[in-house]
Amino acid sequence: MNFFHFIVQNRGQVLELTLEHLWLVGVSTLLAVLVGIPLGIMIARWPRWNKPVLAGANIIQTIPSLALFGFLLPLPWLGERVDRLAILALTLYALLPVIRNTYTGIRGVDPAVVEAGRGMGLTDLQLLSWVELPLALSVILSGVRIAVVVSVGLATIAAAIGAGGLGEFIFRGLAMVNNQLILAGAVPAAILALLADLSLGWLERRLQPQWRMMTKNEE
Amino acid sequence: MKSTAADDFAIEFLDVSYISPTGQQVLSGLNLEVRRGQTLVLLGRSGSGKTTTLKLVNRLLLPNGGEVRVNGLASGDLIRLRRSIGYVIQDGGLFPHFTVERNIALVPTIEGWPEERIRARVRELLQVVGLEAGMASRYPRQLSGGQRQRVGVARALAADPAILLMDEPFAALDPLTRDELQREFLAMQQQLKKTVVFVTHDLREALRLASRIALMEAGRLVTVLPPQDFLRSDDPWASAYARAYGVGPASAASRNEDRNTL
Numbered sequence: 448m449n450f451f452h453f454i455v456q457n458r459g460q461v462l463e464l465t466l467e468h469l470w471l472v473g474v475s476t477l478l479a480v481l482v483g484i485p486l487g488i489m490i491a492r493w494p495r496w497n498k499p500v501l502a503g504a505n506i507i508q509t510i511p512s513l514a515l516f517g518f519l520l521p522l523p524w525l526g527e528r529v530d531r532l533a534i535l536a537l538t539l540y541a542l543l544p545v546i547r548n549t550y551t552g553i554r555g556v557d558p559a560v561v562e563a564g565r566g567m568g569l570t571d572l573q574l575l576s577w578v579e580l581p582l583a584l585s586v587i588l589s590g591v592r593i594a595v596v597v598s599v600g601l602a603t604i605a606a607a608i609g610a611g612g613l614g615e616f617i618f619r620g621l622a623m624v625n626n627q628l629i630l631a632g633a634v635p636a637a638i639l640a641l642l643a644d645l646s647l648g649w650l651e652r653r654l655q656p657q658w659r660m661m662t663k664n665e666e
Numbered sequence: 667m668k669s670t671a672a673d674d675f676a677i678e679f680l681d682v683s684y685i686s687p688t689g690q691q692v693l694s695g696l697n698l699e700v701r702r703g704q705t706l707v708l709l710g711r712s713g714s715g716k717t718t719t720l721k722l723v724n725r726l727l728l729p730n731g732g733e734v735r736v737n738g739l740a741s742g743d744l745i746r747l748r749r750s751i752g753y754v755i756q757d758g759g760l761f762p763h764f765t766v767e768r769n770i771a772l773v774p775t776i777e778g779w780p781e782e783r784i785r786a787r788v789r790e791l792l793q794v795v796g797l798e799a800g801m802a803s804r805y806p807r808q809l810s811g812g813q814r815q816r817v818g819v820a821r822a823l824a825a826d827p828a829i830l831l832m833d834e835p836f837a838a839l840d841p842l843t844r845d846e847l848q849r850e851f852l853a854m855q856q857q858l859k860k861t862v863v864f865v866t867h868d869l870r871e872a873l874r875l876a877s878r879i880a881l882m883e884a885g886r887l888v889t890v891l892p893p894q895d896f897l898r899s900d901d902p903w904a905s906a907y908a909r910a911y912g913v914g915p916a917s918a919a920s921r922n923e924d925r926n927t928l
Contacts, residue, residue, distance in 0.1 A: 559757070560761060560762065562759065563755055563759025563760070563761075564772075565748075566724050566726055566748060566751075566759075566831075567748060567821075568745050568746070568776070569772075570745055
């Protein structure tokens with residue numbers, strides 16, 4: 448029985464685990480964006496928070512993922528359902544690229560443009576929503592893209608605590624010393640990562656505002 | 667209504683000092699006033715404190731000592747103040763993701779003007795700064811340096827502020843375009859009679875545009891002179907400037923001097 452044969456025969460389960468996988472990645476990315484972008488904005492505005500926040504996000508990244516899932520297990524409410532745990536862990540990992548790119552993107556906006564806006568009487572909020580965020584958008588998006596691609600890979604480990612996803616096949620295959628099972632988890636996960644990367648890259652280009660694509664006037 | 671001498675002044679600096687966040691004394695003991703409808707040119711080399719002086723007017727910077735009064739007031743709503751002062755910087759400082767039209771319409775938009783009025787105002791301003799109506803839909807990077815600068819001026823004029831701050835607006839332009847914009851600035855000033863504070867390091871530009879020239883050096887005001895007196899001044903800094911530019915009687919004298927010392 449070859450690999451493709453296995454996939455076709457178990458397509459129901461492959462599909463189910465893929466959807467579970469997508470759910471874990473999707474929800475955790477959404478949470479990371481909801482938390483990470485405001486944090487990135489905050490440290491861009493008040494730079495003295497930048498070291499502690501980035502250091503915190505960095506430290507989380509250094510915790511081995513299997514250990515992090517284990518650490519979170521005894522938490523109340525979260526521990527009740529393993530998918531909550533998995534989502535929290537994935538969110539924590541996704542935070543760093545989102546925060547860092549939001550920060551870098553905003554700091555990278557031409558200071559002359561920001562000062563002109565301030566000088567003309569834009570409030571901080573107007574400056575943020577009209578100038579800084581739109582001009583930082585593509586950098587922020589590429590941070591989200593990194594977060595998603597990393598999450599797709601990491602989410603396979605969620606199966607170790609029983610949270611499902613394509614990792615199920617991998618762990619089952621490891622236990623049964625069955626390479627086809629491992630591949631049945633690994634190959635779809637790799638394809639998912641590629642697709643996520645491609646589609647977010649496409650979105651990035653689509654959202655690339657008109658003004659950036661216009662040819663530069665000869666000087 | 668009682669009228670005092672201060673009513674004539676749109677902007678007053680009273681013993682103003684400014685220390686940068688890094689602890690450097692950028693301005694000290696600055697006393698200066700700008701009359702309504704006048705063009706005061708702040709002339710000086712880089713680091714002399716002229717841009718700092720300008721930014722104290724719209725309170726992008728706050729003085730560490732003394733007072734900066736705009737229309738007689740040293741405090742008040744910061745945002746209101748800035749919206750009532752036009753601000754033009756080098757290369758325009760245009761928002762790259764806004765079209766020319768949206769750039770010019772910026773202050774009217776945040777002030778909540780009705781759309782019709784904004785559109786009419788943009789059309790009017792494009793004409794004032796000598797740009798075709800078709801430019802409205804372009805993005806800043808599709809414009810030449812001179813065109814961007816014109817848009818910057820139009821944007822500053824949009825809500826018809828009485829005061830205009832211009833920070834080396836023409837410094838990055840080629841000489842021909844600069845000449846053209848200076849000429850248009852003079853024509854515009856004759857018509858609009860704004861109170862203008864204009865920063866430059868270019869003596870020729872100062873002589874051409876100023877009602878009065880305030881010469882600055884190392885954070886201090888050296889002297890304030892009308893342009894016609896500037897070249898005749900025996901102030902050492904003023905004549906050093908004139909010599910450097912090779913304008914006025916001082917330059918001819920210095921050339922002889924140089925020859926004699928050789």
